[in-house]
Amino acid sequence: MSEYHYFPDMKQHSPQQLVRGWKANWPNCGVLALVAEADLAAIADLQKICSASDVPLVGAVFPELIVDSTFTKNGTLFIRMNPMPEYLIMHGISHGKDRELELIEHVAALGDTLEEGLDATKGALMIIFDALIPNISSILNALYLKLGSRVAYSGANAGSESFKPMDCLFDDANTYRDGVLALALKEHAGGLLRHGYSSSESTYMATSTEGNCIHSVNWEAAFESYCLLAKNEYGLEINAENFYEKAVHFPFGIAKGNGQTLVRIPVGLNEAGDIYCIGEIPENSILTLLKAPAEQLMSSAKNLAQTVSFRLGGSELCFYCAGRRLHLGLEQASRELNEVHHFLGDITGALSLGEIGCTSHGSYPEFHNGAVLFVQWPEQKEGDDLS
Structure with a gap:
C-alpha cells in the first residue's frame, strides 16, 4: 500500500518526476505528504505538482520528520497510497458543538465504508488532528x-512545537x-503505542476543567496545586519562571478504569493559574503526577518494537511525541530510535504533538502524550490495487 520517498529540499530536487511515475504505474494512487514545519512554504509546490498530474494529495505539517531512524528539521516525506483511500478534511472544529457533532457524523460515515473483518484484515481510521483542538479525547x-x-484506529497531532496557531493540514487545493x-x-x-511513564501512589482530583485547561486540582488553583504536589512528591521547586522547563519532565497522568494511565503534558500557563495541556482532562478525573526515568521509557519503546516486529509483514510509520523527546533530550531520544531500529529496520515518520492508538x-x-506510535501498513507489490 505504501512507498516512502524523502525530499530534503524540493527546490533542489523536485518530486515532479516521482509523482508522474506513480501516476503512470498506479493510476488510482494518491499521496500522503508529511512536511517539516521549517519547510511550510513547500506545500504550494506540492499542490501544483500533484494537481498537474491529477494525483490526489492530502497531508500535514509536523515539527520535524523522522528519516532513516534520525530526526530531521527539514524536508517532505511522500507516501504513495494505492489506491488513494476515501478521506475527508474538515476545519473550524472548535467553532461550536454543532461543528464538532458534524465532524463526528462524517468521520463515522467514513468508518462505515470499511468492511468488518479480523484484526489483521479489517479497516482502520487514521485521524490527524490540529494539536490545538481542545477536546480530541x-x-x-x-x-x-x-x-x-x-x-x-490510529493517528497523531500536527502543528507547531511552539503551539502557535498555523495551517497544519492541506489537500491539493x-x-x-x-x-x-x-x-x-x-x-x-491500526496503530500500537506505548509511553512508559509510571504513576506515583498519591492521587488527586481535577475539580474544575474545561477541555484541555485545568482550573483547579483538589479545589485549589491548578498551578498552585501543581507546585505543591511537585514539591511533596519529588522535592521540586517549581515557579512561573521554570514551569516550562520542569513540567515536561513531570506531567499529569489520568488514571483510567482499565488500568491505563493517560499522559497529559502541561504546555501553557495563564495569569489566573490555569494550566493548559495537549489533550483534555475530564472534570473530576483522578490525576497522578508522573515520572519517567529515561531507561524506563526506552524499555517500553523496545518492547513495543518487539511486539510490532512479530506482526505479519509490512512497514511501519512512526509518530514520536515531541514532549517525549524534550523530556529525554535529543541524544537519548535518538538513541531510542536507534535501538528500535534494530527490531524494525529504518524508522520513518514524524515528530508529533499527541498520538492516537x-x-x-x-x-x-x-x-x-509522551508516546511512541507505530502505524503498520501491508507492503504492496508492483501493480497491486487494494480497491
Whole structure:
C-alpha cells in the first residue's frame, strides 16, 4: 500500500518526476505528504505538482520528520497510497458543538465504508488532528460509540512545537487550521503505542476543567496545586519562571478504569493559574503526577518494537511525541530510535504533538502524550490495487 520517498529540499530536487511515475504505474494512487514545519512554504509546490498530474494529495505539517531512524528539521516525506483511500478534511472544529457533532457524523460515515473483518484484515481510521483542538479525547470517544471495534484506529497531532496557531493540514487545493484529516484505510491493523511513564501512589482530583485547561486540582488553583504536589512528591521547586522547563519532565497522568494511565503534558500557563495541556482532562478525573526515568521509557519503546516486529509483514510509520523527546533530550531520544531500529529496520515518520492508538490489538483507542506510535501498513507489490 505504501512507498516512502524523502525530499530534503524540493527546490533542489523536485518530486515532479516521482509523482508522474506513480501516476503512470498506479493510476488510482494518491499521496500522503508529511512536511517539516521549517519547510511550510513547500506545500504550494506540492499542490501544483500533484494537481498537474491529477494525483490526489492530502497531508500535514509536523515539527520535524523522522528519516532513516534520525530526526530531521527539514524536508517532505511522500507516501504513495494505492489506491488513494476515501478521506475527508474538515476545519473550524472548535467553532461550536454543532461543528464538532458534524465532524463526528462524517468521520463515522467514513468508518462505515470499511468492511468488518479480523484484526489483521479489517479497516482502520487514521485521524490527524490540529494539536490545538481542545477536546480530541471526547471526539474519539464519540466515534468509538458509533463504530466500536468494527474498525481499528490510529493517528497523531500536527502543528507547531511552539503551539502557535498555523495551517497544519492541506489537500491539493487548500490549507487548513483547527481541522481534522481522516483516512479510511482498507486491510489495516491500526496503530500500537506505548509511553512508559509510571504513576506515583498519591492521587488527586481535577475539580474544575474545561477541555484541555485545568482550573483547579483538589479545589485549589491548578498551578498552585501543581507546585505543591511537585514539591511533596519529588522535592521540586517549581515557579512561573521554570514551569516550562520542569513540567515536561513531570506531567499529569489520568488514571483510567482499565488500568491505563493517560499522559497529559502541561504546555501553557495563564495569569489566573490555569494550566493548559495537549489533550483534555475530564472534570473530576483522578490525576497522578508522573515520572519517567529515561531507561524506563526506552524499555517500553523496545518492547513495543518487539511486539510490532512479530506482526505479519509490512512497514511501519512512526509518530514520536515531541514532549517525549524534550523530556529525554535529543541524544537519548535518538538513541531510542536507534535501538528500535534494530527490531524494525529504518524508522520513518514524524515528530508529533499527541498520538492516537491502542496499547494492544482490539483495545480501546485513546489520545496520548509522551508516546511512541507505530502505524503498520501491508507492503504492496508492483501493480497491486487494494480497491
